[in-house]
Amino acid sequence: MILCITHSRDFYNIDIFFDYLKTKNIPFFRLNSDRLNHLQKISMNEDFFELTDESGNTVNSKEIKAVWHRKSWGISVPEELDESYTKIFLKEYSSLRYNLFTILQDVPWINPLENENKIDGNKMFQLKIAQKNNLTIPKTIFSNDSEKITIFFHENCNGKMVAKLHGAISKSMSGENMLSTNIIDENSLEDIADIAYCPMIFQPYIDKEYELRIVYMDGEFFTGKINNSENVDWRFAHGDYFWSDYDLPEKIKENLTLMMKEMGLYIGAIDMIKGKDGNYYFLEVNPQGEWGMLQKELNFPIAERIADNLIKRMKTNE
Incomplete structure (x- = not known):
């Protein structure tokens, strides 16, 4: 069972x-x-x-x-x-x-509970492991110190910075009821003083060609591309956005596989950005992230692969 x-x-x-x-x-x-x-x-x-x-x-x-x-x-x-x-x-x-x-x-578990808890609750640790495995990450600060954040903004962000919570209010296929990621520019930087009451993660805004939602399942990749280049996050944007099948470069797959194995995860929903500078930027991996929209829109057999993996390991464990 x-x-x-x-x-x-x-x-x-x-x-x-x-x-x-x-x-x-x-x-x-x-x-x-x-x-x-x-x-x-x-x-x-x-x-x-x-x-x-x-x-x-x-x-x-x-x-x-x-x-x-x-x-x-x-x-x-x-x-x-x-x-x-x-x-x-x-x-x-x-x-x-x-x-x-x-x-x-x-x-057998997908995912092992202790591994999942460690990764899901530690975005900075995720970035560290991603970088260790040759993935490109944005410069990042997680802080409640308005002075340090202001210095980070001027040194790294070229006038535009992304601020986001470490966690999410809700996780869903469409993004409803989620607390939006914020854009900070010179005009809104003066409001950063209230950060003492809610530490956040800050990164430079990346000019992007599109966003990618990648489901890694024990060495197999199911990647959806969404045609969002203007908004900071497609889940909070209003427009005619759609998913299309995407083939990741082999080197990116290799590096993501090394990262996921080091994290001890069989499955994870990975968010990446293809920048206009040609780089693929790793943002985060959510061990329990949503992928239903990829199965529904692109006919990816993700649920079936999860079942196959458990059945195989269950029989091996007997």
């Missing part, structure tokens, strides 16, 4: 994944991470757990032979719970969830 850790509002990608597993006669169990709370019955000891989900479906850890960690969402708090108990409710259920996941640490 393959366990898929996702959330209650997930669809499309996960439906394709499950439909494919059915054709292979591989049993699966859907675990909604946000409902891993009072809505589910959970018991565990040091090396075993049994769980009955909100729909009455039961699974025990002995049946699980592989895990796809698609997404972990915040745990839902019951409306009737007194606010004074919210903090302990979330703390204890988060602890229970982590304990439950680690019981499965010896079966």
